[in-house]
Structure formats: structure tokens, C-alpha cells
Amino acid sequence: MSNELNAVARELVAKGKGILAADESTGTIAKRFDTIAVPSSAENRRAYRDLLFTTSEVENHISGVILYDETIRQSSADGTPFPELLASRGIHPGIKVDTGAKALSGTDDEKVTEGLDGLRDRIMEYRELGARFAKWRAVITIGNDIPSRYCLEANAHALARYASLCVEGGLVPIVEPEVLMDGSHTIERCFEVTSRTLHQVFGALYEQRVPLEQILLKPNMVISGSDCAVPASKEQVAEMTVQCFRRHVPAAVPGIVFLSGGQSDIEATVHLNEINKLGNLPWNVSFSYGRALQASTLQAWLGKADNVPAAQDAFRHRSMCNGKATFGEYTSEVEQQAGV
Numbered sequence: 001m002s003n004e005l006n007a008v009a010r011e012l013v014a015k016g017k018g019i020l021a022a023d024e025s026t027g028t029i030a031k032r033f034d035t036i037a038v039p040s041s042a043e044n045r046r047a048y049r050d051l052l053f054t055t056s057e058v059e060n061h062i063s064g065v066i067l068y069d070e071t072i073r074q075s076s077a078d079g080t081p082f083p084e085l086l087a088s089r090g091i092h093p094g095i096k097v098d099t100g101a102k103a104l105s106g107t108d109d110e111k112v113t114e115g116l117d118g119l120r121d122r123i124m125e126y127r128e129l130g131a132r133f134a135k136w137r138a139v140i141t142i143g144n145d146i147p148s149r150y151c152l153e154a155n156a157h158a159l160a161r162y163a164s165l166c167v168e169g170g171l172v173p174i175v176e177p178e179v180l181m182d183g184s185h186t187i188e189r190c191f192e193v194t195s196r197t198l199h200q201v202f203g204a205l206y207e208q209r210v211p212l213e214q215i216l217l218k219p220n221m222v223i224s225g226s227d228c229a230v231p232a233s234k235e236q237v238a239e240m241t242v243q244c245f246r247r248h249v250p251a252a253v254p255g256i257v258f259l260s261g262g263q264s265d266i267e268a269t270v271h272l273n274e275i276n277k278l279g280n281l282p283w284n285v286s287f288s289y290g291r292a293l294q295a296s297t298l299q300a301w302l303g304k305a306d307n308v309p310a311a312q313d314a315f316r317h318r319s320m321c322n323g324k325a326t327f328g329e330y331t332s333e334v335e336q337q338a339g340v
């Protein structure tokens with residue numbers, strides 16, 4: 001099992017490839033559909049995911065897709081179950097297994113992610129359904145006096161419990177501690193909080209005996225808050241991100257796949273590219289984007305069957321641009337290439 005998980009983890013971060021996060025919960029996908037005035041019915045959600053998963057050539061740049069509980073049980077228009085469709089294209093199916101970030105008792109506004117109860121059985125079921133990796137997202141908010149050490153410890157403990165159960169059950173755990181971009185904080189403050197977060201997470205993974213060769217880390221980049229008065233440059237984002245992760249992430253971890261976290265699609269590609277341009281990194285560094293891979297696709301689709309080819313062009317293009325960014329080879333010329 002251990003060799004298998006290490007092999008899957010390495011395939012997920014193979015050079016030129018990254019992960020599509022298409023695991024929006026029913027509530028979150030409804031918000032995304034609201035922006036294009038599409039009702040969030042089960043059939044519309046299925047049709048939209050079908051559009052993404054049948055886009056030709058994306059297997060060149062997409063190594064895995066994270067699904068939601070509803071989606072892993074749905075099928076393509078021709079009746080092929082989505083996990084089978086993805087696997088037939090050489091794309092690993094993954095599954096979000098947490099049940100969401102909830103209020104952390106004893107704090108004002110901090111959150112802890114739930115979903116450990118019954119997780120061992122759910123992992124077994126998801127593996128039967130074809131999943132080969134999983135995701136659990138912890139949410140850390142930056143504020144005046146937060147995050148508290150209590151919040152960081154509670155989330156790190158749950159992430160490590162989840163990761164240990166995944167390894168036991170045969171799924172590569174993607175460990176996702178997300179420090180939110182929300183707020184007016186500086187990049188230095190994001191560095192400090194990301195540093196504290198990673199320290200707690202890797203401490204908990206060690207205590208709970210999680211083999212780091214069999215996991216992937218899905219973190220935020222070190223970046224200024226979305227309302228920061230003087231946003232950091234792309235070079236600063238790359239340098240401070242790499243400095244932070246070099247301090248905290250052991251080289252045994254096969255890969256780091258960043259989330260986009262509210263960056264625009266182009267910003268997310270540019271930042272990933274700058275990070276990879278620095279070179280000589282101990283881990284493969286790639287993407288696991290939700291919004292930054294899908295925003296242009298949703299805008300092109302608008303819920304209309306006639307728009308599916310244009311929407312698939314948009315998805316193929318963003319996948320290709322991010323694939324280039326894993327080599328540090330993304331340029332404005334690459335961005336201009338239409339229909340690639």
C-alpha cells in the first residue's frame with residue numbers, strides 16, 4: 001500500500017500537471033452558479049461537471065480531479081460513472097471528505113473543520129467508488145488577535161487524524177491548511193501566520209505517525225490580504241512563499257499543490273510561475289485550483305448547451321497555462337494563445 005500511495009502522490013504532481021478542485025459543496029456551487037444566473041439543480045451540477053471532465057486534451061495538464069460526495073456518484077451523459085471516465089483518461093479521481101468548517105467553541109469567530117466521525121467507513125466506500133486521493137480543508141482566519149494557538153492546534157490535530165485514516169484506507173491525503181486572504185493584512189503577517197500554521201500541522205502529522213512520503217500539502221501562498229493597501233509584488237510573493245515552505249515542509253513530502261484562494265485566474269498562474277522560476281525546490285510545486293481554473297469556464301458556459309465548446313476551450317486553456325507555470329515557462333505569449 002505504501003508504495004502505491006507514494007506513486008499516486010508523485011503522479012498527481014508530475015511536472016506539467018496539477019489538480020482541478022471540482023469539489024464545491026452543494027452550497028458553494030450554488031453561489032458559483034448564482035454569478036451566471038444558473039439554477040443549482042442536480043442535473044445542472046452534473047452537466048457542468050460533465051463539461052469539465054470531457055474536455056479533450058486536459059489529461060496533458062490535469063493529473064487529478066477532486067470530487068464532491070454527490071459528484072462521485074454521478075455519470076457522464078453516456079452513462080459512464082465520473083470516476084471511471086476520469087480514470088480512463090489517466091486522471092486520478094479524488095474526494096473531499098471533510099464536512100465543512102464550523103464554529104470553534106470557546107472562540108469568537110474561529111473555525112474548526114468537522115468530519116472525523118465515521119470517516120474510516122466513508123474512506124472505504126470512496127475507494128470502492130474509485131477514489132485514489134482525498135482532501136480535507138482547514139480554515140485559518142487572520143484578524144487582530146487571531147488565529148489563536150487553540151484554533152491552530154485543533155485544526156492541525158483533525159488534519160493529522162484525517163491523514164492517518166486515509167493512509168490506512170488507501171487514499172493519498174491532501175492536507176489543506178488554508179490561511180485566508182480576507183483582510184487588509186500585509187504579506188509579512190501572512191508569512192507569520194502561515195509559518196505558525198505549518199509548524200502545528202507538521203508537528204501533528206509527526207505525532208500521529210503519518211508517513212510524509214504518502215501525502216500532498218495544499219496550502220495558501222504567502223500573499224498580502226485582499227484589502228491590503230500596498231499589495232506585494234509577484235517576486236515578493238514567490239520569494240516569501242518559498243522561504244516559508246523551506247522552513248516548515250520536510251523534503252519527504254512529494255509535492256505542494258497551491259490553492260488559489262480568491263486570486264484571479266491570471267494572478268494564480270503568474271504566482272505559481274514565479275515560484276517555479278526560482279528553481280531548486282525540494283518538492284514538486286504545482287496547483288490544485290478551484291476558482292482560478294473555473295472562472296473563465298463558467299463565464300463562457302452560462303448554463304447553455306451551445307456554449308459547451310467555448311467553455312471547454314477556456315478550461316483547456318487555463319489548464320495549459322498552469323501546466324506551463326509548473327515549469328516556470330508561462331509568459332504573456334502563452335496566455336495569448338487562443339484555443340490551446
Ligand code: 13P
Nearest residue numbers: 021259260261289290291
Ligand atoms: P480555490 O482554488 O478556489 O481556493 O479552491 C481550491 C480548494 O479546493 C479549496 O478548498
